Amino acid sequence: MNNTINIAVVGLGQVGIYLLNELNTKKKAIEHKTGKKIKVVAVSARNINKKRKFKIDKKIFFKNPLEIFKKKKVDILFEAIGLSDGISKKVVETALKKKINVITPNKALISKHGNNLAKIAEKNNINLEFEASVAGGIPILRSIKEGLATNKISKIYGILNGTSNYILSEMEDSNKNFADVLKKAQKLGYAEPSNPKLDLNGFDAFAKIRILSALSFNSKISKHKCLMEGIEKIELKDIIIASQLNLRIKLLGISELKNNQLFETVHPCLVSKKSYIGNVNGVMNAVILEGKPVGESILQGEGAGPGPTSSALLSDLLSILRGNIKKPFGVSVSKLKTLMNYNVNNYINSLYLRFEVKDQPGVLSQITNRLAKYKISIKRIIQTPDKKNNKATIIIITHKTSELNCNNCLSIFKSNKNVLKTPTLIRLLS
Numbered sequence: 001m002n003n004t005i006n007i008a009v010v011g012l013g014q015v016g017i018y019l020l021n022e023l024n025t026k027k028k029a030i031e032h033k034t035g036k037k038i039k040v041v042a043v044s045a046r047n048i049n050k051k052r053k054f055k056i057d058k059k060i061f062f063k064n065p066l067e068i069f070k071k072k073k074v075d076i077l078f079e080a081i082g083l084s085d086g087i088s089k090k091v092v093e094t095a096l097k098k099k100i101n102v103i104t105p106n107k108a109l110i111s112k113h114g115n116n117l118a119k120i121a122e123k124n125n126i127n128l129e130f131e132a133s134v135a136g137g138i139p140i141l142r143s144i145k146e147g148l149a150t151n152k153i154s155k156i157y158g159i160l161n162g163t164s165n166y167i168l169s170e171m172e173d174s175n176k177n178f179a180d181v182l183k184k185a186q187k188l189g190y191a192e193p194s195n196p197k198l199d200l201n202g203f204d205a206f207a208k209i210r211i212l213s214a215l216s217f218n219s220k221i222s223k224h225k226c227l228m229e230g231i232e233k234i235e236l237k238d239i240i241i242a243s244q245l246n247l248r249i250k251l252l253g254i255s256e257l258k259n260n261q262l263f264e265t266v267h268p269c270l271v272s273k274k275s276y277i278g279n280v281n282g283v284m285n286a287v288i289l290e291g292k293p294v295g296e297s298i299l300q301g302e303g304a305g306p307g308p309t310s311s312a313l314l315s316d317l318l319s320i321l322r323g324n325i326k327k328p329f330g331v332s333v334s335k336l337k338t339l340m341n342y343n344v345n346n347y348i349n350s351l352y353l354r355f356e357v358k359d360q361p362g363v364l365s366q367i368t369n370r371l372a373k374y375k376i377s378i379k380r381i382i383q384t385p386d387k388k389n390n391k392a393t394i395i396i397i398t399h400k401t402s403e404l405n406c407n408n409c410l411s412i413f414k415s416n417k418n419v420l421k422t423p424t425l426i427r428l429l430s
């Protein structure tokens, strides 16, 4: 690598424009730390005239990022468009094939095409870095690849979506319902204004879990269909009842090896208010890792936003500038294992069940009899009547049961006239 490193930034949205400003203002510090001068030689976005948070040099603007490869010599390219396919994939693939190092915060792209892209990077002996794709500013990927490199990791889990965590925390603090808090999150820039769905339905956390699994278990990014639930069905009522039980609801991403099979899931979990994870609130992310010989390690920090994301992108940049050629997934793609999928039917948890029912004699026994039939034993029942509307809320906390058993048991309530809506199910963290 020459002493002056040419950089392209593709995508000038929330992340790209902040990053560009960081690159411009931290040039000296970067040179001081790495001995390399950096020069931004190309930037790309859809609209040259769009008002942006920081000024851009229109002389180096490209509407079509693929033109950059024809007109400029680039050493390192940042991809910050964010699609799982399309132009994002094309730009990254083209760069890697042309022996240009790539840094990206794009979890959608990496969780879908990471292994193939890593293969190209390895073949060309260049870097593909994606620290910013998981848990924002928390250096979790680097910790797994380097600091914890020789550990045998058995489980990795945590709060991986700041938007969901903010909404759940804010519902509890403000006593406001999901829709109102979502609006506030959108106003504050914590949730996407037009389409917050991918944050709320668990998909965003799931993409991150897939990347974490691959690095933790030295395995190929899995393509298995998995249990994925978001927070959209959580009501204020659940948050209040959980709080009365000294519990909190958190959206957790979980990945673990069970009998050498891969189990990945994202779903809301009830956790103790006294637990570490129960006290990671607001937009914070936290990742807990269990490994041997290290034991339990916890990393916490801001999981999103252009600041933390740029911090991770710059750490990737410095790693490359220091001449660190690394396998994107820690070991060669050809050595990554293909893990069998653990059968979700065997997933075992205690459950929180909320039934909204007609306030009539015999309804509670219909529910408890059904649970008894499936040998689901009850730890606790709370029944709250709503006399005015002739309704009642029944909360049942169960002892542990399997996913299959629970699904079979609950299926009947979809067509029970006394049960007014599909029961809400939240798993307790085991």
Ligand SMILES: NC(=O)c1ccc[n+]([C@@H]2O[C@H](COP(=O)([O-])OP(=O)(O)OC[C@H]3O[C@@H](n4cnc5c(N)ncnc54)[C@H](OP(=O)(O)O)[C@@H]3O)[C@@H](O)[C@H]2O)c1
Binding pocket: 010, 011, 012, 013, 014, 015, 016, 044, 045, 046, 047, 048, 050, 063, 064, 065, 080, 081, 082, 083, 087, 105, 106, 107, 108, 132, 133, 136, 303, 304, 305, 306, 309
């Ligand atoms: N935002 C965060 O806090 C955060 C945190 C962690 C990771 N990430 C990841 O960072 C990436 C970028 O996110 P973001 O929030 O910055 O997205 P964004 O605000 O939507 O920005 C996307 C950028 O891509 C540009 N773009 C779209 N299509 C293009 C095309 N065909 N050619 C050239 N440029 C194109 C847009 O151009 P115009 O501006 O002209 O429309 C815009 O500048 C995503 O992968 C995201 O998952 C974001």
